[in-house]
Amino acid sequence: MNAYQYVVLRLVPRVDREEFINVGVVLYSQDVAFLDAAWELDDARAAALCPTCDLDGVRSMLDRVRAVCRGETGRGLPTLEKQGQRFGWIIAPRSTVVQPGPVHGGLCDDPDVELQRLLELLVRA
Template identity: 40%
Template structure:
């Protein structure tokens, strides 16, 4: 009989991407969003490299992208500034943020894992996949 490892919790994460020209399917990884149901943990780390984004788009579009990423963060945090979606529970917000869409800000497919510290795992994934 298999036993669970002490302190390990199932988590899900997705990479947050900027897709400046959706029809070209080119993207830049800009963040990671991680959800752990058991610990009621939902957090994202977004890092915008404006120079990279401006290689694909103009300055005005880059500002719009930054605003969209800020809205993503506000929804993830459950902030009142994030609107009605931000008022949903963690699971619903995570599912909404990672839903498949054809927009400039997208999430990768959702990936599972085990962690005893979701915050440290989020930082590690951000470093590996974004920085």
């Protein structure tokens, strides 16, 4: 079993109202050098929360989180060599439309399978 930490990514279109829907998950396992993000944006749910939300912009932000997980740089992305540094950057609190929730932990055999399980449980359900 491998220890891991994860955060749920939230769409918070109006920070002042503190309303959100879950749109993604980032999972980090130092045990097996795994850091990745998976996301799914339900347009209907997002529009119900905020009809004027720029969903293409949200998708772009979610893609940027995945790019940071994978160590991509340039285009305004941070240059962070270690996975732990990149996870720390992702989980840092921010007042933007896409925000990380609290950090949680668990154990799994396969982090990629666990990431997909958490996406199904916490975002799609």
